[in-house]
Amino acid sequence: MTVNLTVDETNPPLVVLLTAQYVKDTSGISVQEGKETTLRVSDSVQFCDVNSILRYLARITPSLGLYGSDFMEQAEVDHWLEFAYRRVSGQSSLTPALEDLDKALALRTFLVGYTVTLADLSVWAALKGSSGWPAILDKSGPFPHIHRWFSFLSSQAPFNSVGSKMCSGNT
Amino acid sequence: MQKTLSESKRCSPITVKSLPVRSNHGPAALQSPSNRAEQRSCPQWRRANMALMELASLEKSLGFKKANKYSTQGNNKTPILQSNKGAPLIGLVTIASHLVQEAAQPELLGRTAEQRAVVRQWLEYRVTQLDGCPKEDIRSILKELNQYLEDKVYLAGSDFTLADILLYYGVHHIMADLSVQEKEQHMNLSRWFDHIQHYPGIRQHLPLVVVLRNRLYTGGHH
Numbered sequence: 001m002t003v004n005l006t007v008d009e010t011n012p013p014l015v016v017l018l019t020a021q022y023v024k025d026t027s028g029i030s031v032q033e034g035k036e037t038t039l040r041v042s043d044s045v046q047f048c049d050v051n052s053i054l055r056y057l058a059r060i061t062p063s064l065g066l067y068g069s070d071f072m073e074q075a076e077v078d079h080w081l082e083f084a085y086r087r088v089s090g091q092s093s094l095t096p097a098l099e100d101l102d103k104a105l106a107l108r109t110f111l112v113g114y115t116v117t118l119a120d121l122s123v124w125a126a127l128k129g130s131s132g133w134p135a136i137l138d139k140s141g142p143f144p145h146i147h148r149w150f151s152f153l154s155s156q157a158p159f160n161s162v163g164s165k166m167c168s169g170n171t
Numbered sequence: 172m173q174k175t176l177s178e179s180k181r182c183s184p185i186t187v188k189s190l191p192v193r194s195n196h197g198p199a200a201l202q203s204p205s206n207r208a209e210q211r212s213c214p215q216w217r218r219a220n221m222a223l224m225e226l227a228s229l230e231k232s233l234g235f236k237k238a239n240k241y242s243t244q245g246n247n248k249t250p251i252l253q254s255n256k257g258a259p260l261i262g263l264v265t266i267a268s269h270l271v272q273e274a275a276q277p278e279l280l281g282r283t284a285e286q287r288a289v290v291r292q293w294l295e296y297r298v299t300q301l302d303g304c305p306k307e308d309i310r311s312i313l314k315e316l317n318q319y320l321e322d323k324v325y326l327a328g329s330d331f332t333l334a335d336i337l338l339y340y341g342v343h344h345i346m347a348d349l350s351v352q353e354k355e356q357h358m359n360l361s362r363w364f365d366h367i368q369h370y371p372g373i374r375q376h377l378p379l380v381v382v383l384r385n386r387l388y389t390g391g392h393h
Contacts, residue, residue, distance in 0.1 A: 107355075107362045107384045109324055114369040148322045155329040 002030055003060070004040040005053070009033035013050050014162065015084070015125035019057050019066075021158040022121065026061040051081050051122075058118050066118050076112040080119030088126035094136065098143050105145035109152075116153075124153050128163060219248025222263050225340045226250060228375035229267055232336070233274035241266075264294045264337070271333055279333045289327045293334035301341045309345055313357050316342070320359040324366070331370065339367040346380050355388050 005020055007013070012033075020031050039053040040046045047053050058066035058077075068074045087097040101123065104111065111119040127133045127150065136143065137150070153159045223241055230238055241250045244261065252260040252269070260266050271279045281287030304312060320326075326334040346354070346364050354361045365382035368374050 103386060106358050106386055107365070107382065109362060109366040114366065144321055148324065151322075152324045152329055 002028055005029050005031045006034035006036070006038050006040070007031060008035065008037045013037055013125075014129045015122050016050060016053055017165070018121050018125050018158060018162045019054050019118070021162055022066065022116075023057050023061045023064060026064060027057065029057070051085060054081065054118050054122065065113075065115055066121070068112050068117055073113050073117070077117050077119045080111050081122050084122040084126040088123065088130055091130070092132075094127075094130060094132045098136065098146060102143040102145045105149050109149075111149075116156075120149075120153060124150065124159065219243050219250070221340075222248075222250045224376050225263070225337070226252075226266060226270070228340070228373075228377075229270055229336065231375055232372040233270055233276060235270070235274065262298070264298055267294070267333060267337060278330070279336075281327060281332060282330060286327050286330065286332070290332045290334045293326045293338055297334075297337050297341045301338070313345070313353075313360060317357040317360040320363045324363070326363075335363075335367050335370075336373055339364065339373065340377070343377050343380070347378070351383060352388060354382055355386060358386070 005016070007016060007020075016037060020029060023029065024031070036048065037050065037053070038046050038048045039056060041056070047056055055067070058064070066077075068077050083097070083101075087100075088094065091097065110116055111123060127146075137147070140147070154163055223243075226241060227238055239252055241252055243249060244251050249262055250266060252266045254260060254269075260269055268280060271277065281290040301312060323329075325331050326338060342360075342364065346361070349357075361382050364380070365384070368377070368379060
């Protein structure tokens with residue numbers, strides 16, 4: 001059974017592209033461009049909410065561990081999905097969210113557990129796509145832990161390719 | 172070991188300005204819980220034993236099926252590997268680098284010329300600065316490592332290398348003795364350490380050191 005992902009061609013959600021890139025070898029999804037972002041699982045089931053799409057993709061690829069390794073980690077991942085959605089995406093001031101994020105990353109390499117999860121994908125993508133982030137990225141003083149985490153992820157393969165695709169799309 | 176020592180004189184690992192400032196007002200916790208007698212009475216022997224266990228663990232994490240036999244040499248009990256192809260290999264770093272090559276994982280020595288140099292630098296740091304470091308200098312080493320790791324996930328930046336493995340083995344006994352508060356004071360070091368000890372296949376013979384993942388002493392000065 002193939003899962004069909006359609007991505008809004010005018011405004012592709014970065015986090016969906018990134019997650020699709022992550023799971024594409026394991027899940028056998030097919031990606032095409034279209035009018036809106038939807039994940040078609042069967043004739044009767046489809047998801048159009050970004051977080052629902054992410055959760056579904058993570059669950060059909062358990063070997064990648066994108067949803068954490070136990071219930072506790074799964075709850076943490078859910079926390080960061082909400083965080084990315086409500087406190088980073090489309091916010092005019094990022095500062096309060098970044099203060100919390102920096103504190104959380106002080107003793108962590110990845111947001112949840114010891115490997116990449118949906119939490120990292122969604123918060124990274126939300127920052128990358130946010131208009132206020134480039135200005136903060138240029139300043140090296142505040143949020144040292146976010147800086148380290150963000151640039152580490154940016155250097156890794158799927159992040160790197162999706163990030164550069166987005167930049168070339170914008171110019 | 173002669174080889175590694177003479178090489179190390181040429182370059183000192185990181186900026187020397189932050190190096191040993193001896194302070195006598197270090198916290199009691201650094202000296203207290205494990206002033207184990209054997210540690211003081213016979214440090215060479217302990218170090219030699221550690222080096223041999225480390226090499227055995229390294230072999231396992233690199234995926235070797237059969238363990239090599241090592242002997243030791245001199246007062247420092249430097250490990251020696253008698254290879255069946257040529258001259259014996261002497262010294263922890265030399266043998267470890269050789270094992271990595273033999274396991275066909277040369278990327279663990281660095282991917283670029285620059286990264287290879289950085290890896291080399293930290294391997295030397297391990298054997299020249301960290302091993303046999305007097306107790307009163309440990310604090311400055313912790314401080315130095317903590318500062319260096321603030322903007323890095325691994326010692327060589329974004330890639331996991333042999334330097335991470337050997338420095339992790341080398342600082343393990345120090346980290347195991349730190350209090351919760353001290354671990355938080357050196358949070359960059361603690362974060363790196365916790366990440367490496369959970370890295371697949373690396374920990375092997377060593378006990379897990381508890382590192383809290385949320386800050387407790389938020390009002391602290393860093």
